[in-house]
Amino acid sequence: MIEIENITIGSVLKRLRLSMKFSQEELAARSSLDRTYISMLERNIKQPTITTVFLLANALNMKPSEFVQQLEEDFDGHIIKRTKV
Amino acid sequence: MIEIENITIGSVLKRLRLSMKFSQEELAARSSLDRTYISMLERNIKQPTITTVFLLANALNMKPSEFVQQLEEDFDGHIIKRTKV
DNA sequence: GTAGTCTACATACTATAGTCTACAAAATGG
DNA sequence: CCATTTTGTAGACTATAGTATGTAGACTAC
Numbered sequence: 001m002i003e004i005e006n007i008t009i010g011s012v013l014k015r016l017r018l019s020m021k022f023s024q025e026e027l028a029a030r031s032s033l034d035r036t037y038i039s040m041l042e043r044n045i046k047q048p049t050i051t052t053v054f055l056l057a058n059a060l061n062m063k064p065s066e067f068v069q070q071l072e073e074d075f076d077g078h079i080i081k082r083t084k085v
Numbered sequence: 086m087i088e089i090e091n092i093t094i095g096s097v098l099k100r101l102r103l104s105m106k107f108s109q110e111e112l113a114a115r116s117s118l119d120r121t122y123i124s125m126l127e128r129n130i131k132q133p134t135i136t137t138v139f140l141l142a143n144a145l146n147m148k149p150s151e152f153v154q155q156l157e158e159d160f161d162g163h164i165i166k167r168t169k170v
Numbered sequence: 171g172t173a174g175t176c177t178a179c180a181t182a183c184t185a186t187a188g189t190c191t192a193c194a195a196a197a198t199g200g
Numbered sequence: 201c202c203a204t205t206t207t208g209t210a211g212a213c214t215a216t217a218g219t220a221t222g223t224a225g226a227c228t229a230c
Contacts, residue, residue: 006134006136007135007136007139009135023205023206023207024206024207025205025206025207032167033188033189034188034189034190035206035207036188036189036190036191036207036208036209037187037188037189038207039207039208039209040187040188040208040209042207043208046186046187046188047134047135047136047186047187048134048135048187048188049091049132049133049134049135049187049188049216049217050092050094050132050133050134050135050138050153050156051091051092051132051165052187052188053135053138053153054092054156054160054165055165055167058165063154063157064153064156064157065150065151065153065154065157066150068135068138068149068150068153069148069150071135071139071149072148072149072150075139080136080139080140080143082117082140108175108176108177109176109177110175110176110177118218118219119218119219119220120177120220121177121178121179121218121219121220121221122217122218122219122220124177124178124179125178125179125217125218127177128178128179131216131217131218132216132217133217133218134186134187134217134218137217137218
């Protein structure tokens with residue numbers, strides 16, 4: 001069981017984007033998000049809110065739950081570690 | 086087609102929490118989130134990040150994608166409206 | 171009535187989501 | 201190779217995610 005701090009969507013997002021043959025610019029336009037933010041998401045610099053997940057999934061012509069399913073598969077066997085100070 | 090600004094998880098979250106017979110305190114403990122934040126999520130004062138969605142779903146003994154599916158059903162026929170200034 | 175449980179709400183804080191501009195570096199296609 | 205396109209990155213900004221404490225109201229059980 002691998003401990004992680006956050007769910008990171010970078011690899012899933014990039015894979016799906018490329019499978020649609022979209023540039024980041026194209027995906028940004030389709031999702032009404034900022035192009036540089038797409039870049040940051042793909043590099044796991046930032047994580048999206050639920051609304052952003054919906055926007056991205058819609059832009060990728062898939063259901064948000066399908067997008068999340070992809071994440072589940074990537075993070076199977078991982079546990080999110082929450083630290084208490 | 087109804088325009089919305091954000092995906093709000095309040096009604097889904099509360100329904101699922103009650104179906105598990107958890108108090109907000111219980112759900113907070115199981116998800117390692119703050120109790121008052123759970124309250125705010127249920128009242129749609131705040132929206133969660135993807136990591137928080139995973140934490141909540143796990144605490145509710147369901148897959149994150151199932152949780153998101155519930156949201157999809159609630160928001161079927163809605164479109165997220167993004168305003169450009 | 172009283173104590174305990176549950177939740178809403180206010181307030182304040184830290185960390186970060188998301189936007190935007192500018193520029194540099196990398197990739198691509200002819 | 202060169203021009204164009206694409207992506208990474210820095211920096212600054214506004215809005216908000218998430219935490220935490222305290223108070224108050226509602227409800228239930230004894």
